[in-house]
Amino acid sequence: MLAVVCVLTATVLVLVQARMRRHVRTDLVSTLRAESAVYAEIENARHGQLEQSAALIEQQPFLKALMSTNDQITVEDGSASILETSRTDLLALENSDGEILGFHARSDAVPLTVAKTLMRGSSGHQDWWFAGGHLYDVSLRPIVAGSNGNERVLGRMALGRELSRQAILQSAVFGKVAFAIERSGAVLLSSLPANAWGEFENSLHQSAAEPATIQEIDFEGERYLDSYVELPGDHPVRLYSFQSFDQATNFVRSLNQLLLIVGSIVIVSGAFFLFILSRQITRPLEQLAIGARQLELGDFEFKFHVGGKD
Template sequence: MGENRGIRTRVLLVAAMAVIIASATFGSLLIVRHQLEAQVTQGLTKDLEHSVITFQNLESQRLAGLEEENALLADLPTLKALMTTSDQATIEDGGVHFWKISESDLFALADNKGRVAAAYVKDPTGSRQLATDVSQLFKTPTPRYLVSSGHLYACSVHPLYFGREKDGVLLGYVISGFVIGPDLLRQISQVTAVEATFLSQGRSLASTLDESVVRQMVGTTIVEGHDLNAPVTLTLGNARFIVAMRDLTPSSPVPLQLVVMKSFDQAEQSIRQIDRLVLFAGFLALIIGTVLMIWLSRIVTRPLEDLATGVRAFGVGDSSHLLPSDGTREVRQLSLAFAGMRDEIMRTNLALLESERLATIGRMASSVSHDLRHYLASVYANSEFLASSPLSESERGEILSDIRTAVHGTTELIESMLIFSRTGAAIRRSHELVATLMERALSLLHAHPDAAGVTLTANYGDPADSAALVDGKQIERAIYNLLLNACQSARTGEKEARVQAHLGVRDGVISIEVEDNGPGVAENVRSSMFQPFVSEGKQKGSGLGLTLANCIAAEHGGEVILVTSSPGQTIFRMTIARGIVQHTSPESANQKRWAAG
């Protein structure tokens, strides 16, 4: 489970690349947008300045024309004669002629004290208040703008002298002007694409904007001081504008401001288009980068994965797995280093196995040779007795019995060695009753000399429940070895030798417990008693009994363990898996058991 934890290198590389590209894209997007907005604001500010300059130039041109017209009118003898009358009614009647000549939107005549004697305007609704409003021009140091009846006029005031201007007598003033209205502002807007509005005392006098937008702008507080050098951003309706203000109050009898503004819409559309291009470029870079990184990561990680697979295969004993020979230089070096280490480990293991094999052969020869010499010496000596000495029938029977015991011991020793050499090979399974196998092992044990004088008891339980799919000969041998080991241990005790065997079945596992009343297993051999040729504490034996029993149990999905060991009670338990078996009736099981017996 642990090897599946963690993030794959390929995923980590692709994710890191995606995060880097996404971060770079959005960072670039923010920087580009900030720079573009700064440039747009700077450009719009210049447009506002340009629009004001354009308006001032156009206004100056028209005022220059008015100045020339007023100068010509002031030199007319008829106008001078009219102003010398000092009669307001006469001046009003006579002034109409000169108004028509000037063709101005506004025309007025005032005496030398600034009192308006006659005032004319094309809009008749503003004629009542006109004279009073015109008289306010003379209170302004630099009169230029006039607000009257909701109209805004740009005016020219020219003095009228009797005689020359240097030494003549001031008779009055000639005043003319033109309306600053939406038409004039639209001319400027067409050139500069800037919206303009004249504000006076909280109301709009002229504007290029819609009335709803103008009303919203009038209701918005425009902080004083935001001139052309310090524009502000203002949202009107659904549009955003950059707004600057020029204060015209010094040239007007009443507070007057020129407000110029330009919409961000076109610039924002360009910025959004650039944003989309940047995002598209980032997305395209992400796709291309992802494909490229997947390809590169496969070049880097595939040999690593093959190398990891080879390491896992070698860990479970497969040394034939091919190691990667491609990839980056570091991967190739790592693969070569591991291949060398694997070869060295295999050579070391072969040397260890050979050494262990030789050591095992030596231990086996040392252990077996003593027993074989003992048995062969017994056969040889007894055979000489039979051949050279006249013996009675009873003596001859004893000698034959000793020879039979020696031959039986030799056969048993050879058979144990053969079984030990075959452990790990394929076993031949068949349906068997373990109770029957246990009974056979007890029958064989009765004939063994080490079982003489030992009280053997067995509890088979229900024989039908002991059905299992096993190698009957091997299981019988394992039980026999456990029982023989118990008999040999019980005979060395101080009490009457007793051995008990119990067969049990639970959760698909068959267990055989063998208990003896011997002195117990010595502490110094408990950790190695299942190793071959360990027979400490016994007068005779090859040391293969417990080893064979444990190997056979392991091949049948079980084991042999020491449950308890103390003077007077030692219990070994062997467990085996039942496997897939065919259920047998109690009657047929009993018949099979007794037939086998």
């Protein structure tokens, strides 16, 4: 009987744990996909605002007048106010020969030489620039003077908005979720501990998952589920979101401990009850056996111990 109780208790523990883990995983998968999709929409909306700002600035007569001088000092000095009025974080102005005439960035860590290289590498209307430890969502627009067949290309403008770790965490989407932005297998920005970046980069080389695919990864012995969305551009980046599977299943372990305690109490109580019950059944039989032995020995005066009131 005791063995049956133990087996049933163990079976219940295993079934409950498996069921709860499946339920937790399903919830995490749903949360990851929803968060990734929502943040992708947020970034699309922000880039749309950036494109509108770039389109308005590119049409300004004073900018076309500056670019028509083709003088680096004039353009550099005259375009300094654009960064402040547009509330953006990076501005690069290039003439039709590919020379940078004006460059401004809120961070001093972004050198002009890097901006030149990034400008040459961007041929479309949207790109992601990573320079000096800063990641920028960049909108590129041609600067054209004239109209009605008399158009003349004066150059290009790159207007950038920095995507920072704080901005992502404050978006309310990733408030309690870890994230990482990577490109070509290298982490550009992340809320993960620095010592986990290498493990994540190694996992990227070992698997090539499609967007919205759920993967399982270990960081220092802790299991995470991750999913990503791709943010478009000439050099797109991937935004990964992570949920700790082990932290989410902590309550399952607590539940297991509670079930073990309850199961132990049930087993001990059952064993004690069986012992008392068996003693009630076997005591009369023991008395009969003793009486039979006494009769065999010729002790006809032996008296049985009688308990109870019957």
